[in-house]
Amino acid sequence: MFWGLAAITASETGFPEIQGKPTWTSLARAVFNMQIHRWDTSSCHGGINWQIHLWQEGNTLRNAISNGGLFQLAARLGHFTKNETYFKFAEQIWDWSVNSPLIQPGQDWLVADSTLGDNNCADSDHMQWTYNYGSYLAGCAFMYNSTGEEKWLNATTGLLGRPEKQFFLEDYGGNVISEESCERRHSCNRNMLCFKGWTVMWMAYTAMLGSAEAIGRRCDGKGRKNLCGLRWYQDTWDGIMGLEVQMAALGGITSNLMLMSGEATLTIETNRNAEEHHLETSSDEDLRPGALPIITTGDRVGAWILLGVGVWGSLLRLGG
Numbered sequence: 001m002f003w004g005l006a007a008i009t010a011s012e013t014g015f016p017e018i019q020g021k022p023t024w025t026s027l028a029r030a031v032f033n034m035q036i037h038r039w040d041t042s043s044c045h046g047g048i049n050w051q052i053h054l055w056q057e058g059n060t061l062r063n064a065i066s067n068g069g070l071f072q073l074a075a076r077l078g079h080f081t082k083n084e085t086y087f088k089f090a091e092q093i094w095d096w097s098v099n100s101p102l103i104q105p106g107q108d109w110l111v112a113d114s115t116l117g118d119n120n121c122a123d124s125d126h127m128q129w130t131y132n133y134g135s136y137l138a139g140c141a142f143m144y145n146s147t148g149e150e151k152w153l154n155a156t157t158g159l160l161g162r163p164e165k166q167f168f169l170e171d172y173g174g175n176v177i178s179e180e181s182c183e184r185r186h187s188c189n190r191n192m193l194c195f196k197g198w199t200v201m202w203m204a205y206t207a208m209l210g211s212a213e214a215i216g217r218r219c220d221g222k223g224r225k226n227l228c229g230l231r232w233y234q235d236t237w238d239g240i241m242g243l244e245v246q247m248a249a250l251g252g253i254t255s256n257l258m259l260m261s262g263e264a265t266l267t268i269e270t271n272r273n274a275e276e277h278h279l280e281t282s283s284d285e286d287l288r289p290g291a292l293p294i295i296t297t298g299d300r301v302g303a304w305i306l307l308g309v310g311v312w313g314s315l316l317r318l319g320g
Helices: 002-012 024-036 064-081 084-099 130-147 150-166 192-202 210-218 243-261 297-319
Strands: 061-063 114-116
Touching: 002 024, 002 064, 024 064, 024 084, 061 064, 064 084, 064 130, 084 130, 130 150, 130 192
Parallel strands: none
Antiparallel strands: 061 114
16 A cells, blocks of 8 residues: 555656656556455455455454555545546545444544454454554545545544644643654554654644654764654654664654645646556556455455465475
C-alpha cells in the first residue's frame, strides 16, 4: 500500500517522471488494482486482510491501516485523475469500514487497530496508533475536496478531533505528536517508530507547526549532532537511534514544509506528464465497483488444497 501512496505523492508534487518507464500515476493505479482484487467477502461482508498469503499469520485479520491505506489511495487517485470510478471504490471501502468495528463515529470517532474475519468481525482490537487515524483522515479530506459532500466534511472533522486530543498531549504543550501506545515506555518496534511520521505527512494541511520546531530541537544527537530522536516532546536528543526514527522525523519536517508552501496538490490537469496508463500485469485491468473477482470461502478452500499439493510435491522432490 505504501508504494502506491508514495507513487501518487510523486504525481501530486510533480516529481520528475523517468523516461521510458511507467508514470508515477500508472504505478499507483497498479498498486490499487492489485489490492482491490483482494476484497474478501468470505467473512465480514468485505474488507481486505493484513497479510496476503494463506500461510501468513494475519491472513484473516482486517486491519485499519490496510483498509484505510487503500481508501486513501482510491481517494487520491480519484482526485488526481478525475476518474469517478476511484471515488466509488473509496466510498465502498469507507462505508464498509464504518459498518465494521474499525471506525466508530458514535465513540468519538475511535479507530480500532484491527478486527478478525475468523469471528466475522464481531469485535476489535482497540489499540491506538496514530497512522490508523491518519490513513482515513487524509482520504476523507481528499474526498471532501473533490466532492464537497457534508459526509466527508463531518468525517474529516471527527477524525481530526480525536487525534488532537489523544496524540497531541497537553503534558507536552499540546502541539507535538506522540505515539502514546509505546513511546513513553520505549516499547515501540521498528514499524511503530514510523507511524507518526506517516501520520503528520497525511495531516500536512492541518498539522500543527509546533511539531517541526520541536523535531528540529531533537536533531542534535551523536557525532555531527544531526541525528533526530523519537520523543519529540523532549528538549534534547533522547538517544534513540535507527532508520525508522530518522524517517519519522523527516516526515514530520516535510509535512510542515508542505504546509508552509501553501501550494495545492497537483492533478492531471496541472501535471500532464503524469498521465495514467494501463500496465501489463495480471491485476492491472479496468475495474468496476461490485464487479470484482471476489474472494470467497471456496477460493480459500481451493487455495489451501493447492498449497497442500505444492508442499507435498516439494517434500517428494526433497525425499527423492
